[in-house]
Amino acid sequence: MGQSWVKTETAGCDLGDERLNRRLGAILEALGERPGKSLPTAFQDWSNTKAAYRFFSNGNVSEHRILEGHFAASALRIQATSGPILILQDTTEFNFKRASPEKIGFTHVSTGQKLKDGRRKKHVVCGFQMHASLAITPDGLPLGLTAAKFWSRAAFKGTAALKRKINPTRVPIEQKESMRWLDNLRLSTELAGSPERCVHVGDRESDIYELYCLIEELGTGFLVRSCVNRLAEDGGTTIAKVMAEVQASGTHEVRFRDAQGKEQCAVLSVRYATMTVCPPIGKQRKYRHQELQIIHAEELNPPEDREPLLWKLITNLPVGCHAEAVNKLEWYALRWKIETFFRTLKTGCRIEELRLATADRLPAHAAPKAATLLV
Numbered sequence: 001m002g003q004s005w006v007k008t009e010t011a012g013c014d015l016g017d018e019r020l021n022r023r024l025g026a027i028l029e030a031l032g033e034r035p036g037k038s039l040p041t042a043f044q045d046w047s048n049t050k051a052a053y054r055f056f057s058n059g060n061v062s063e064h065r066i067l068e069g070h071f072a073a074s075a076l077r078i079q080a081t082s083g084p085i086l087i088l089q090d091t092t093e094f095n096f097k098r099a100s101p102e103k104i105g106f107t108h109v110s111t112g113q114k115l116k117d118g119r120r121k122k123h124v125v126c127g128f129q130m131h132a133s134l135a136i137t138p139d140g141l142p143l144g145l146t147a148a149k150f151w152s153r154a155a156f157k158g159t160a161a162l163k164r165k166i167n168p169t170r171v172p173i174e175q176k177e178s179m180r181w182l183d184n185l186r187l188s189t190e191l192a193g194s195p196e197r198c199v200h201v202g203d204r205e206s207d208i209y210e211l212y213c214l215i216e217e218l219g220t221g222f223l224v225r226s227c228v229n230r231l232a233e234d235g236g237t238t239i240a241k242v243m244a245e246v247q248a249s250g251t252h253e254v255r256f257r258d259a260q261g262k263e264q265c266a267v268l269s270v271r272y273a274t275m276t277v278c279p280p281i282g283k284q285r286k287y288r289h290q291e292l293q294i295i296h297a298e299e300l301n302p303p304e305d306r307e308p309l310l311w312k313l314i315t316n317l318p319v320g321c322h323a324e325a326v327n328k329l330e331w332y333a334l335r336w337k338i339e340t341f342f343r344t345l346k347t348g349c350r351i352e353e354l355r356l357a358t359a360d361r362l363p364a365h366a367a368p369k370a371a372t373l374l375v
Contacts, residue, residue: 005032009371012072016060023055024066024368032372035349056364063150063367070371074144075191078135084221087146087188088134088335089181089202092342094352094366095127127352128152128362131180132370133188133200134338138331142341144374146188149180150363173210181206182214195220199317201335207314209279213287215316223315223332226294231278239277239314243296246271249322252297252329258306266309268297272325277314293319297329344373 006025015021030042030052040049055061078085111122130150135143173179181202189195198220202211204227215222229240248269255265272295279287295313302308313332319325345351349369354362 008073008076010069013065013069015065020055020058020060023051024069027052027055028368028372031368035369035372038353056361061364063148063363066364066367067145067148067371070145070374071147071191074135074146074374075193077143078146078192078194081137081143083197084138084199085143085192085194085197086136086138086331086334087185087192087198087200088136088338089131089184089200089206090335090338090342091129091131091180091205092345093127093129094346094362095125096352096354096362098126126152130342130363130366130370131184132338132341133184134341134374135188135192136334136337138334140334140337142337142374145370146191147184148367148370149184150366173208178205178208181208181211185211185214185220186218189218189220199223199331201332203335209283209287212277212290212292212314212316216290221315221317223313223317223328225332226312226314231281232275233278234276235278239275239294242275243271243273243294246273246296249325251300252326254309254329254333256333264306266299266302268309268311268329269300270322270325270329271296272319272322274319290316292316295319295325295328341373345370349373 006029009028010021010025013021013024015024026048027039030039030048031037034042039052040046043049043052128150129152130148132145132149133147135146137143173182185200188200189198192198195218200215200220200222202222202224204225206224207227209230211224212222226239229238231237232239232242248271250270252268252270253265254268255263258264272293274291274293277290277292278284279289293315295311295315297309297311297313299308299310311329311332313328315328317328319328345366349366349372351366351369354365
């Protein structure tokens with residue numbers, strides 16, 4: 001990894017000062033050669049290390065401005081390819097142990113060892129969240145990030161507690177953290193420059209009706225694993241009820257590794273159907289019904305030592321035959337690549353070992369590490 005790579009990744013980046021631009025290039029080059037090392041170890045001299053720390057303390061430096069060059073380079077790589085582009089969206093948490101967690105932000109409450117009175121000791125885990133969109137080809141070749149959002153929570157509020165006060169489906173999407181899915185979708189589609197080529201792929205957390213409406217508005221595609229049994233057709237039935245009457249079109253074999261790393265093979269029974277999907281009841285005046293394709297793939301004869309595979313996918317892409325349904329299953333299976341990206345940031349780049357003490361500096365330090373992984 002040399003200067004040519006660094007120039008490509010920083011060509012579209014302007015931090016407002018040529019010295020900052022050059023320093024970013026030096027940081028990318030050092031981290032590219034030693035991605036899992038700390039700044040002192042990556043640079044191997046104190047002068048450049050101090051300059052790097054001053055860089056991250058500069059008010060003009062942010063994670064988004066650092067990644068601008070990488071986003072521009074991703075757009076060029078997308079334009080250099082042909083055919084569909086899969087844009088994988090997902091969220092991860094980076095957790096840290098700090099004496100003053102409020103300086104960073106809260107991710108969740110963890111339950112620890114049992115106390116003498118039988119209760120579990122609880123403590124707040126601090127850190128920040130990263131929501132990223134990763135572009136790949138249908139062959140699995142990574143093309144780079146197309147959008148990324150970093151944030152930390154000022155306070156931790158449990159979802160269950162919020163549900164006791166208000167029905168989440170009636171809260172405007174703009175007031176929810178889940179708005180990040182729509183923001184990344186819009187930014188990624190604009191960056192790619194060819195909405196008709198993009199297929200936005202997400203897990204069950206991305207099963208958001210507003211997202212489907214935005215995709216229709218932008219003229220792009222999506223493939224999402226569903227978690228909501230939505231109302232269907234005229235509103236008098238549900239997706240699950242309609243799919244229960246659909247006959248299997250055939251089978252599909254998938255190979256994967258389980259939680260213990262053991263190789264597994266599963267034979268899935270595949271069903272697909274086109275139907276009208278209705279908005280949530282509280283939002284039916286605001287959003288129109290969507291004509292979408294549903295794919296259900298359920299494992300036949302699963303082993304007793306693990307949960308059977310069951311994928312319930314929803315898409316606006318054509319699914320008119322068994323082969324097209326299998327094609328969408330294969331595309332969704334590539335979603336694991338963004339999980340691998342997040343895992344490498346944590347284990348390979350060791351972001352959770354950073355010793356910076358405040359929330360504003362941690363994401364800025366994580367951003368160049370993310371860029372070095374995808375070239």
